[in-house]
Amino acid sequence: MVQTLNWGPKARLLADSLRESGDIKSQRVYEAVAATPRHLFVPKYFLNAGGVPTLWQERTERDGAEWVDPIYSNTSLVTELGSGKEVGDGWHGVPTSSSTVPSLTARMLDDLGIQPTDTVLDAGLGTGYQAALILKLVDVPSQLVASDIGGTEVARERLESLGYQPRIIEADATSWSWQRQFDKIIFSFGLPYVTHTVRKALAPGGKLIANVFGPLSAGLVLLEAQSDGTLMGRFTKDGGSFMPARRDATPEQSDLSERSEGISDIPIEDFESYHLKFLLSTRFPGLDLQYAVVDGRQVRRLVLPDGRWGEVTYRDGSQARGVYQDQGQGFWDVVEQMWAWWVANSKPTWDHFGLTVGREGQHTLWYHTPDGDSWNVPTAQLG
Incomplete structure (x- = not known):
């Protein structure tokens, strides 16, 4: 079926849909998508079937339309599962490779x-x-x-x-x-x-x-x-999403003996903003956000690769203010400062920022113009 599939009309329909959505603007890119058999590059992939841990269902050409239809739609397809383990009617594992949306x-x-x-x-x-x-x-x-x-x-x-x-x-x-x-x-x-x-x-x-x-x-x-x-x-206006580069280096661990706590003004819903999380990531490379519920209270914890962390617990169902703990050399103070700047500037999105990479490797994030507000991105923390 891979070789005999009448894929041409399907590829052109994909190109049509991307042009209608505004994702394709040039005729040359349109023709490239319309003339390329995507199914040849994803003879097997895994679809998310939900559950905890995630159940992945394998799709191959044996599945007919259930295999080919997602290929010629605007869908990211997981092509490899790390430590994949077959369980009943699917697989458990962590995606390690995919065909980009x-x-x-x-x-x-x-x-x-x-x-x-x-x-x-x-x-x-x-x-x-x-x-x-x-x-x-x-x-x-x-x-x-x-x-x-x-x-x-x-x-x-x-x-x-x-x-x-x-x-x-x-x-x-x-x-x-x-x-x-x-x-x-x-x-x-x-x-x-x-x-x-x-x-x-x-x-x-x-x-x-x-x-x-x-x-x-x-x-x-x-x-x-x-x-x-x-x-x-x-x-650009749209951030997109890719699997991170595979890296073997383990960051040097920081001293966690310094600890502080206080009241955080960050509303819980602001932690859902891709744009705030982007801004925090430029200040703290490798940052991760974790979610938890402790004694019925919502917790948001920010964790750095070197072991530093800070978290805020929202008391009595309040979504506006919470108590923070910081085990990371004043880490949470900087989080609050970055959030306050973001709010004061009307919560800017990705496309309000730019980047300069200097000859010596320094990365400078700037707001609106290279002469506007700017921050150095500490890339040395990433090795």
Whole structure:
């Protein structure tokens, strides 16, 4: 069925739906989506069937329409489960790889504006579907270099079945010494920050698009290489979401002997804002938000990779104020300050911010313009 499926009308319907939703703006990206058989890149995937822990149901071509219909819809498809364990009518496991939701891929390709003569780095080859779309946008396959940290052979075979033979490198795109520059770079995994090797790989005037500062709430930033070697650009209106880069480094643990407590003014509902969580993530890389109910009271705990944490407990059902505890060298004071700035500036969204990456690797988040309010992003904490 994989080879004989009449996929053309399905792919064009997917392209039509993405154009109608505004996720595709250019004719070239529309034609790339309409002319690419996504099903060849996801012969097997897992759908979330709910439950705790999550039950994942496997879908293959044997399932007919139940397999193919989600493929040609605007759906992210989990393709690998870490420590996957078969249980009854499904699987338990943690998603480790996926085929990105088509609307996000389309927006990123549109924002990059890939031209037929551009050289492109596809960082995070994955299933190979995004690479196949890029190959529709450039003149010849040799203009594309794709990389992934492992498991590239399957994607290579899928691309070759369509007549494509781009250069594929099995490496960590964030640290590989590229020995060349690219006109466009696209990351399809969460990038903790823009590394020195990535910055150097972007040609002057070139553009890079990536989801940065996750995993709690990553922003999608479009950066352009300046003549002085810095990168600068704005965050897009839509943040998108990618699985974070796989990293082995364990952060050095902080001293947790200093402890404080007090009254927090942060309403519980503000912890649901992707935009506040994004702002906090730029100040505290690797930040995680945990939810709990203790003695009937709602608790929101923020945890850092080095062990520091702070939490607020909302008393007597109140959603406005709570008691916080901080075991992290004044960590919660900074959280309150960032929240107060965000509220005072009418709770700005991703697209009100921009980013500058300096020649020495310093990351500066700025508000509205590079001359506006700004913060240094402490990327050294991420190794």
